[in-house]
Amino acid sequence: MSAVEIFEVGPRDGLQNEKAQIATADKIALVDLLSTAGFKRIEVASFVSPKWVPQMADSAEVLAGITRANGVSYAALTPNMRGLEAAIAAKADEVAVFASASEGFSKANVNATIEESLARFVPILDAAPMPVRGYVSCIAECPYDGPTDPADVARVVAQLRAMGCYEISLGDTIGRATPEQIDVMLKAVTDVCPPTQLAGHFHDTSGRALLNIDVALSHGLRVFDAAVGGLGGCPYAPGAAGNVATEAVLAHLDAAGHRTGLDAKIVAQAGEMARAMRSPKETT
Ligand code: HMG
Numbered sequence: 001m002s003a004v005e006i007f008e009v010g011p012r013d014g015l016q017n018e019k020a021q022i023a024t025a026d027k028i029a030l031v032d033l034l035s036t037a038g039f040k041r042i043e044v045a046s047f048v049s050p051k052w053v054p055q056m057a058d059s060a061e062v063l064a065g066i067t068r069a070n071g072v073s074y075a076a077l078t079p080n081m082r083g084l085e086a087a088i089a090a091k092a093d094e095v096a097v098f099a100s101a102s103e104g105f106s107k108a109n110v111n112a113t114i115e116e117s118l119a120r121f122v123p124i125l126d127a128a129p130m131p132v133r134g135y136v137s138c139i140a141e142c143p144y145d146g147p148t149d150p151a152d153v154a155r156v157v158a159q160l161r162a163m164g165c166y167e168i169s170l171g172d173t174i175g176r177a178t179p180e181q182i183d184v185m186l187k188a189v190t191d192v193c194p195p196t197q198l199a200g201h202f203h204d205t206s207g208r209a210l211l212n213i214d215v216a217l218s219h220g221l222r223v224f225d226a227a228v229g230g231l232g233g234c235p236y237a238p239g240a241a242g243n244v245a246t247e248a249v250l251a252h253l254d255a256a257g258h259r260t261g262l263d264a265k266i267v268a269q270a271g272e273m274a275r276a277m278r279s280p281k282e283t284t
């Protein structure tokens with residue numbers, strides 16, 4: 001079977017929604033452990049407004065404090081030029097811009113229409129000295145607008161690709177997509193972008209993330225975002241539960257004979273460490 005990469009997003013997407021501020025040293029310890037697990041890319045920071053996402057306010061300190069492993073790319077979210085400048089100063093290896101396929105979520109998440117947010121990304125792609133990844137949220141369902149038209153996803157993917165995003169990650173932000181929806185959406189999206197430049201980013205609210213990964217594998221996708229411990233959610237996506245757990249994706253891919261290059265023991269240890277960082281009231 002083929003090689004499949006898990007892009008670890010736990011230190012960013014997993015932790016960003018935690019209400020109680022997590023100590024910077026704990027975030028650094030999590031990243032340092034993840035750096036020994038075999039990941040090629042780990043999203044560790046988010047240079048967004050601290051008023052919008054207070055948990056990510058120490059992103060520069062996290063990037064300054066981690067022990068960087070050879071061959072690992074440490075990624076950061078950058079919604080605007082100010083975010084890019086901060087990411088460059090903090091020596092992020094790559095950055096990511098994030099758009100939505102639905103207007104309701106775009107407005108709630110970045111206070112801009114889809115077109116306005118895409119227009120903000122053009123100077124980022126022009127100026128960034130490092131690779132830029134793109135996200136598209138609400139690829140199947142939006143918490144504000146309901147079902148998303150696959151043509152809307154394809155249009156945003158095509159625009160991010162035309163700007164120069166090296167890979168576009170397709171986000172089921174509230175984890176409500178069905179395998180059928182993912183199938184129809186990917187038929188539309190792979191018409192405008194090869195599957196080798198796409199990644200799947202499934203939240204697991206409805207317990208269908210692994211099924212959706214299987215559908216994406218059948219369309220040729222070979223990169224999946226996941227968060228150790230299954231933590232996460234977006235503060236501007238009500239009802240969004242955790243990201244699909246890295247441990248679960250790893251076991252699922254292993255069972256199907258795919259090669260991930262990850263050390264399952266370290267991943268499990270990191271999952272425990274991440275779960276221990278949750279606010280007590282959210283611990284189940
Ligand atoms: P705004 O209020 O429209 O813009 O926010 P603004 O320019 O008026 O800025 C508001 C304040 O933030 C100002 O401060 C700015 O200086 C400051 P004030 O003058 O009020 O003191 N500011 C910044 N501070 C630090 N870094 C920056 C920055 N930019 C402005 N880069 C904005 C617009 C985009 C800034 C805001 O809406 C925002 O930060 N949104 C981020 C929301 C977010 O991070 N959501 C979670 C990540 S996306 C996600 O989780 C989905 C994903 O996982 C995929 C999926 O699951 O679908 C990727």
Ligand code: MG
Pocket residue numbers: 013171173201203233234243
């Ligand atoms: Mg997400």
